[in-house]
Amino acid sequence: MAIYVVFQLLILPLSVTILFLYYLFSHKSRNNQVTNWPVLGMAPALVKNYHKIHEFATQLLKESNGTFKFEGPSVANLDFLVTSDPANIHYILSKNFNNYPKGPEFHKIFDILGNGIQNVDDYFWEIQRKTNVSLFNHANFHKLSVETLGAKVEKGLIPLLDHVSEHGIEVDLQDVFQRLAFDNICTLVLDHDPQSLSRDLPHVPAEKASTIIEVALYHRHLLPESLWRLQSLIGFGKEKRLSRAWKIIDEFIYKCISLKRQDSLNRSSENSSVVKSQEEDKPDLLETYMESYKVMTSNPDKFLRDVLFSLLFAGQDSTSTALSWFFWLVTKNPSVESKIQQEIQTALNPKQDDSCIPFNKKEDLRKLVYLQAALSEALRLFPPVALEHKAPLQPDILPSGHRVDKDSKIVLSFYSVARMENVWGKDCLEFKPERWITEKGGIKHEASYKFPAFNAGPRSCLGKEMAFTQMKMVAANIIHNYKVEVVYGHHIVPRDSIILQMKYGLKVRMAKRSSCSTW
Incomplete structure (x- = not known):
């Protein structure tokens, strides 16, 4: 049990970090292009644009008709759906x-x-x-x-x-x-x-x-x-x-x-x-x-x-x-x-x-x-509050047509709207x-x-x-x-x-x- 805890807290994140740095510095991608890497997911693009996260999200949303599925490292539980679609926002926050x-x-x-x-x-x-x-x-x-x-x-x-x-x-x-x-x-x-x-x-x-x-x-x-x-x-x-x-x-x-x-x-x-x-x-x-x-x-x-x-x-x-x-x-x-x-x-x-x-x-x-x-x-x-979090209690389909699972992460980008x-x-x-x-x-x-x-x-x-x-x-x-x-x-x-x-x-x-x- 102790070995498993150490693996979760230290060895696993360290391994992912090494792989991540390898992909980050050995591959060059064009601006605004998000590559979904094996194991690392889209994390390299996120880190590259860390200093301008809101503008990065806005660009992705513009290219995705207002809703984008971000896939993080497979071991990190960082997947989320980000949206600036007013119909989705109205549905989630009100309807x-x-x-x-x-x-x-x-x-x-x-x-x-x-x-x-x-x-x-x-x-x-x-x-x-x-x-x-x-x-x-x-x-x-x-x-x-x-x-x-x-x-x-x-x-x-x-x-x-x-x-x-x-x-x-x-x-x-x-x-x-x-x-x-x-x-x-x-x-x-x-x-x-x-x-x-x-x-x-x-x-x-x-x-x-x-x-x-x-x-x-x-x-x-x-x-x-x-x-x-x-x-x-x-x-x-x-x-x-x-x-x-x-x-x-x-x-x-x-x-x-x-x-x-x-x-x-x-x-x-x-x-x-x-x-x-x-x-x-x-x-x-x-x-x-x-x-x-x-x-x-x-x-x-x-x-x-x-x-x-x-x-x-x-x-x-x-x-x-x-x-x-x-x-x-x-x-x-x-x-x-x-x-x-x-x-x-x-x-x-x-x-x-x-x-x-x-x-x-x-x-x-x-x-x-x-x-x-x-x-x-x-x-x-x-x-002032540029983002809002939500997590559905039950699986659902948003007005944009995107499916969301129970307890999945949804981010509403108010800045991008x-x-x-x-x-x-x-x-x-x-x-x-x-x-x-x-x-x-x-x-x-x-x-x-x-x-x-x-x-x-x-x-x-x-x-x-x-x-x-x-x-x-x-x-x-x-x-x-x-x-x-x-x-x-x-x-x-x-x-x-x-x-x-x-x-x-x-x-x-x-x-x-x-x-x-x-x-």
Whole structure:
């Protein structure tokens, strides 16, 4: 038995690696041609295009009418079907939703999410979805989310941007957006502001942990399970960094839970009707989750940790990544920037002496239709979650005619959908906000399986409206008050991660548009 384990974990992967390297360096294939090698399958082509995996997948899908069967090494269990066909996406995420849960492979790879909503099916997913719907529909929830971000923009983001613009400092705007999003989601969900966004840009380990985790999880997709489990066992490479980040996240969340419990006890002991009446209308997410899940499992704190981490995981990098690509696209398209500036002037009519007052009123932000169209276009081209996994419970036939077996791996390429001419037209690669404007001047609705940036079907993102409000608030304040210029020669490519971040960040210089200096 011991010999078999060693063979599985060490000798077999090593043998496959040697064969793989032989084929990789002794055979030259033409661009975009994928050879299905004996034993190795299509793995050599995957490694050759590792640095541009999304573009590689898109090219294969274009040549395969939107659906492609990838065959990995015969001993590695890495076969999967990848599709960008909207009909398949609609079928899997909506029409036949019950047959396509996350699947066993997803749970193995994303074990750090535990029983959080992004990682579970059936009962655990339904109870969390129901709780989130109840909270997100609270009369004052959106008001609280706008106030929370508005305060962080006014007291954190703008002073920082004033500082870097005044001193001509280069700044990584993606890092700034990640810090902003982390502080905001922690304040909203954990009732704790870690203050990672300030002038000196302090190192906050919990804020950096998500990027480390996302990179490690991405690499798990491309390695045989035996290899990444071996790395995890011996503490090596990205698995070692994942383990450290996991510990940091756990310590941070459990500390916030403990502080909230102590705060609740203190308030209860005060027995103050005045304090109670003042806070009755303010939704307290952490307290609500603590109450809702206190008897969920034999280890309620662990379940609560999973729920909270899933919310932080979704809330930090989705909006920050979207904003990063949005500003990069805007800097490349000055006419779009001018139209957004003009819309702010026309719709919000800021007075000259009030030009530095932040835009943080939801009713005002709703007027910025073109800005929302530009954000939608950025999300179309660069969806933060570029891939989705599914595994059928029962054998099935997709609308494209492809057969799928029980528990087989299906990858939905949201990134590729935007680059298909048969879906978005011959101008699909253009950054064109106008495609989102109706003839009457409103926002055009697109089916979620054609625009899956917020997922689709029963698992569609509950925070879509909140996300647009937050992104519009940040974008409007920056574009109105600053000129953003990407540092010359700065290389922009997607990071090797499950979240479509920029690998080298977004290095920019900021120039103040107005003469105001005080916030």
